[in-house]
Amino acid sequence: MMNVIIKPILTEKMAGQGEKLGQYGFIVDRRANKLEIRKAVEQMYNVVVESVNTINEKGKLKARYTKAGYLVGRTNAVKKAIVTLKEGDKIDFYSNI
Secondary structure, rough: OOOOOOEEOOOHHHHOOOOOOOOEEEEEOOOHHHHHHHHHHHHHHHOOOEEEOOOOOEOEEEEEOOOEEEEEEEOOOEEEEEEEEEOOOOOOOOOOO
């Protein structure tokens, strides 16, 4: 079985959404579907998930000049999931630090 959740998205914007709207962001396996993401979050954090929205991001094209010449590459493509929890449920990412 694949590991569905790779890591949470810990940005100021997502922290604000977590407090106001009960929404949390995760970077997930690109092959995972919404049902798998829902199940993984519910098991991992012991919460009730109301909805899951997914975003597929293509890798950005990056280029730079180096001693070896002009290098062109691409960052990895990622899939993000924005998970909305049931009213009153919370996820505290900082509790186990």
